[in-house]
Amino acid sequence: MTPQLEIIITACIVSTACVIPGVFLILRRVALMSDAISHAILMGIVIMFFIVKDLHSPLLMIGAVATGILTVLLTEWIIQSKRLKEDAAIGLVFPVFFSIGVILISRYAGNIHLDQDAVLLGEIAFAPFNRFLFLGRDLGPVAMWSMGAILVMNLGLLLLFYKELKLATFDKALAATVGFSPVLLYYGLMTTVSITAVGAFDAVGSILVVALMITPPSTAYLLTDRLSRMIVLSVLIGIASAVSGYVMASLLDASIAGSIATMTGAAFLIALFFSPKQGLLTTYLRSKHQKTDFASKMLLVQLMVHEDQQEDFETTVTHMVHHMDWSIKFSKKIARYSVEKGYITRNQDQLFLTPLGREVARAAIVH
Amino acid sequence: MDYTIFMVMIGSSLVGCVSGALGSFAVLRKQSLLGDAISHAALPGIALAFLITMAKSPMIFMAGAMIAGWIGTMLVMAIVRHTVIKEDAALGMILSVFFGFGLVLLTLIQRLPTANKSGLTHYLFGSAATLLLEDVKAMCLMGVVTLAGLFLFWKEFKLFTFDKDYATALGFPVKRIELILTLLTVTAIVMGLQTVGVILMSAMIIAPAAAARQWTDRLWLMVVLSAVFGAVSGLSGALLSGFVAQLPTGPTIVLIMSAIVLISLLFAPNRGMIWEWFQRRQETKLLRQKLMEKHKS
Amino acid sequence: MTPPAVAVKDLTLAYRDTPVLWDIDITIPQGVLLAIVGPNGAGKTTLIKAILGLLKPAAGKVEILGKPYQQQIKKVGYVPQRGTVDWDFPTDALDVVLMGRYGHLGWFKRPGKKDYALALDALDRVGMADFASRQISQLSGGQQQRIFLARALVQDAQIYFMDEPFVGVDAATEKAIVTLLKELRKQGKTVIVVHHDLQTLKEYFDWALLLNVHQIAIGPVEEVITSDNLRKAYGGRSAFFVS
Ligand SMILES: Nc1ncnc2c1ncn2[C@@H]1O[C@H](COP(=O)(O)OP(=O)(O)O)[C@@H](O)[C@H]1O
Ligand SMILES: [Mg+2]
Numbered sequence: 001m002t003p004q005l006e007i008i009i010t011a012c013i014v015s016t017a018c019v020i021p022g023v024f025l026i027l028r029r030v031a032l033m034s035d036a037i038s039h040a041i042l043m044g045i046v047i048m049f050f051i052v053k054d055l056h057s058p059l060l061m062i063g064a065v066a067t068g069i070l071t072v073l074l075t076e077w078i079i080q081s082k083r084l085k086e087d088a089a090i091g092l093v094f095p096v097f098f099s100i101g102v103i104l105i106s107r108y109a110g111n112i113h114l115d116q117d118a119v120l121l122g123e124i125a126f127a128p129f130n131r132f133l134f135l136g137r138d139l140g141p142v143a144m145w146s147m148g149a150i151l152v153m154n155l156g157l158l159l160l161f162y163k164e165l166k167l168a169t170f171d172k173a174l175a176a177t178v179g180f181s182p183v184l185l186y187y188g189l190m191t192t193v194s195i196t197a198v199g200a201f202d203a204v205g206s207i208l209v210v211a212l213m214i215t216p217p218s219t220a221y222l223l224t225d226r227l228s229r230m231i232v233l234s235v236l237i238g239i240a241s242a243v244s245g246y247v248m249a250s251l252l253d254a255s256i257a258g259s260i261a262t263m264t265g266a267a268f269l270i271a272l273f274f275s276p277k278q279g280l281l282t283t284y285l286r287s288k289h290q291k292t293d294f295a296s297k298m299l300l301v302q303l304m305v306h307e308d309q310q311e312d313f314e315t316t317v318t319h320m321v322h323h324m325d326w327s328i329k330f331s332k333k334i335a336r337y338s339v340e341k342g343y344i345t346r347n348q349d350q351l352f353l354t355p356l357g358r359e360v361a362r363a364a365i366v367h
Numbered sequence: 368m369d370y371t372i373f374m375v376m377i378g379s380s381l382v383g384c385v386s387g388a389l390g391s392f393a394v395l396r397k398q399s400l401l402g403d404a405i406s407h408a409a410l411p412g413i414a415l416a417f418l419i420t421m422a423k424s425p426m427i428f429m430a431g432a433m434i435a436g437w438i439g440t441m442l443v444m445a446i447v448r449h450t451v452i453k454e455d456a457a458l459g460m461i462l463s464v465f466f467g468f469g470l471v472l473l474t475l476i477q478r479l480p481t482a483n484k485s486g487l488t489h490y491l492f493g494s495a496a497t498l499l500l501e502d503v504k505a506m507c508l509m510g511v512v513t514l515a516g517l518f519l520f521w522k523e524f525k526l527f528t529f530d531k532d533y534a535t536a537l538g539f540p541v542k543r544i545e546l547i548l549t550l551l552t553v554t555a556i557v558m559g560l561q562t563v564g565v566i567l568m569s570a571m572i573i574a575p576a577a578a579a580r581q582w583t584d585r586l587w588l589m590v591v592l593s594a595v596f597g598a599v600s601g602l603s604g605a606l607l608s609g610f611v612a613q614l615p616t617g618p619t620i621v622l623i624m625s626a627i628v629l630i631s632l633l634f635a636p637n638r639g640m641i642w643e644w645f646q647r648r649q650e651t652k653l654l655r656q657k658l659m660e661k662h663k664s
Numbered sequence: 665m666t667p668p669a670v671a672v673k674d675l676t677l678a679y680r681d682t683p684v685l686w687d688i689d690i691t692i693p694q695g696v697l698l699a700i701v702g703p704n705g706a707g708k709t710t711l712i713k714a715i716l717g718l719l720k721p722a723a724g725k726v727e728i729l730g731k732p733y734q735q736q737i738k739k740v741g742y743v744p745q746r747g748t749v750d751w752d753f754p755t756d757a758l759d760v761v762l763m764g765r766y767g768h769l770g771w772f773k774r775p776g777k778k779d780y781a782l783a784l785d786a787l788d789r790v791g792m793a794d795f796a797s798r799q800i801s802q803l804s805g806g807q808q809q810r811i812f813l814a815r816a817l818v819q820d821a822q823i824y825f826m827d828e829p830f831v832g833v834d835a836a837t838e839k840a841i842v843t844l845l846k847e848l849r850k851q852g853k854t855v856i857v858v859h860h861d862l863q864t865l866k867e868y869f870d871w872a873l874l875l876n877v878h879q880i881a882i883g884p885v886e887e888v889i890t891s892d893n894l895r896k897a898y899g900g901r902s903a904f905f906v907s
Pocket of ligand 1: 679684702704705706707708709711
């Protein structure tokens with residue numbers, strides 16, 4: 001395998017491992033816990049590093065996960081105490097751990113390969129330098145294997161607890177009565193987020209972890225509201241962002257992590273405008289049509305009411321302007337639309353309901 | 368006194384004071400984390416400002432940061448208003464994607480053959496020691512404008528934060544009020560980026576206000592206290608990091624602030640947890656005494 | 665000829681594409697005590713918000729005392745639903761009541777002696793004079809409602825809109841509010857109240873508007889509250905209430 005391919009594969013593995021817990025984070029409206037956890041784990045990594053003095057020890061992961069859980073616990077404790085609101089509580093805890101981590105690094109680890117830049121920004125370009133040797137054979141970069149293991153774990157947990165996660169995400173009360181503990185699932189999810197964030201930190205940095213956990217699932221959410229489809233779409237969008245981000249980075253000779261994050265954003269922007277269900281452009285066009293349609297129905301109701309009262313007083317476009325407080329242009333447009341739809345006929349300035357129009361008006365009233 | 372330490376002290380206390388004051392409104396509006404998104408979103412603005420002008424002037428950097436922070440804020444609002452995506456995810460996306468884009472630009476700048484590109488990375492983690500008189504002047508100007516705005520629109524901000532619908536019914540243009548308040552918040556955040564960095568700036572917005580809220584039930588007192596907490600943390604953080612070797616300023620300030628928050632959560636009169644526990648114990652004791660007396664008679 | 669307090673002409677309003685109010689056409693004369701009644705989700709809050717210009721209608725217009733709302737802002741007092749604000753906000757009762765003066769003050773100006781006097785007087789009128797400096801989260805539901813009423817009173821308006829002022833309040837507060845409503849009417853003010861309880865309707869109000877997306881009836885309470893109308897509004901469930 002060439003180093004380039006190794007980087008791309010690693011990036012895709014990281015991306016897939018991140019989006020799976022990410023889907024549940026955004027559905028449960030706790031997306032920013034990924035930001036909090038991925039910053040806070042710095043402290044756990046640094047403290048464990050001082051104890052074991054080895055940057056590749058699995059104990060680093062234990063320290064980091066412990067800090068992640070501690071962040072969640074402390075945040076929850078502040079929220080429960082009712083002294084502060086949720087947003088403030090989230091924003092208070094992680095800077096403390098991050099600051100402790102940064103201070104420890106700059107005071108005691110000045111000349112070791114553990115600096116804040118690496119944690120935050122990561123450098124996946126270095127991934128191929130760190131080889132995984134097994135029985136004397138070179139099996140590829142360590143990052144690929146460690147993230148691969150985390151991906152397998154995340155996939156396994158997803159398959160195992162799919163039903164429970166779905167229920168606890170969409171209907172907490174029901175989940176509790178059926179016997180799953182939503183609290184347990186929540187902390188399980190947060191543990192998974194912590195493990196994934198630590199695994200990814202020296203490969204891609206915490207910012208890309210946040211980008212991958214939140215952006216592809218949000219993009220998928222614009223395209224579908226079925227959970228299973230959302231997961232599959234998130235994975236695909238994540239992989240597409242990873243590959244295109246790598247291409248962009250090598251073309252520009254720029255940060256790979258930054259480029260992948262940018263690409264997740266680009267994918268989101270495309271969906272934001274063009275998603276068939278939620279896109280800004282599509283809803284704009286649809287709401288314009290709905291407004292016309294709605295106004296046309298109002299006109300029909302008006303005509304029917306006055307038809308019943310045997311007056312022809314209000315059935316001209318001019319009177320519509322007056323009565324509904326519409327502009328002349330808008331009234332004409334609505335009249336034209338209603339004629340096109342076959343709801344009314346026009347005789348000079350007078351408007352008359354057709355049988356179809358009367359039916360539509362009656363349906364609108366019953367609505 | 369050392370010139371550098373003096374600059375750092377003035378700069379840090381200024382940042383603490385202004386972000387404390389404006390942060391009160393962010394916390395009360397339940398928009399604390401918007402600060403996190405704004406500060407991260409500022410990074411590409413700084414980088415673009417440099418790429419376009421090729422000049423290293425604090426005013427230009429801050430202008431770039433403000434524009435980018437502003438665009439980020441508007442995007443968060445638009446996403447929340449027009450799609451199913453909730454605020455937390457919108458904030459997280461803007462935060463990480465803008466920051467990632469900023470990194471791309473920073474790496475591009477690193478590759479440029481120009482000499483005066485150093486200093487840009489200071490904005491990532493903050494580097495108070497690099498504050499120059501020129502920077503502090505710019506920060507002073509921004510601080511004065513921000514605090515003056517807060518003073519001028521005090522009544523409107525209070526009404527808007529407490530009851531938006533009522534403000535509208537009274538005839539106040541709430542959209543414009545929200546715009547001004549957000550602009551002032553963006554200014555306060557951008558002002559602190561060089562000193563504490565993109566990542567920790569949100570703590571400067573949240574922590575002093577969170578602490579101040581515990582001590583008082585008056586808005587003006589909360590804002591004043593928050594500004595004081597911010598300034599004191601800034602000042603003492605700057606001093607500590609000035610005299611202890613290898614102690615970065617931003618994280619030190621944040622830790623001091625967080626200590627104040629913890630003390631406030633535990634010991635503040637009325638709202639403090641230990642205070643409450645103590646109060647409850649007193650009450651039980653009194654009650655028990657009364658019961659005993661009744662029993663005797 | 666005096667203009668009607670409120671004239672709503674062919675008002676239709678929709679959230680996205682679901683109509684919430686259909687073709688509302690009402691005229692409320694000055695000096696009445698009117699209850700807006702209808703089932704949950706009938707659009708009562710929406711109607712008030714549309715009249716106050718907080719929501720933009722798809723069609724139709726609203727006039728207050730013969731002119732658009734924007735020109736009559738100072739003649740209208742508003743009591744929103746209690747649950748719409750964060751009662752943990754750091755402020756006291758007097759300060760909230762003072763907010764009622766902000767519209768008269770306009771931009772930048774701070775409340776002066778006269779405003780404080782008016783606010784204290786309003787607190788007294790709702791029986792909350794002793795609670796002026798009490799933090800608002802330490803007030804009971806009924807007391808919070810009275811603070812909101814006092815805030816509307818200092819607006820010194822001609823027409824008052826109140827959204828569910830009787831919900832979640834104690835009996836004493838309910839009585840105090842009713843007394844206040846009658847007092848306001850005696851002064852010639854028009855009061856429009858979203859109300860829930862059909863049983864107290866006749867006792868508290870003289871006019872009623874029965875609403876359920878469409879307007880079902882408006883007029884003096886006895887004329888509006890017929891079993892026929894109620895069936896139209898509530899779908900048969902409430903024939904029970906009509907004696
Ligand atoms: N902001 C909103 N967006 C969409 N629908 C809304 C909104 N507010 C209210 N509705 C809907 O409009 C209808 C009327 O609501 P509302 O006026 O609050 O009813 P009421 O006050 O009579 O209980 C309800 O069906 C409600 O679900
Ligand atoms: Mg309502």
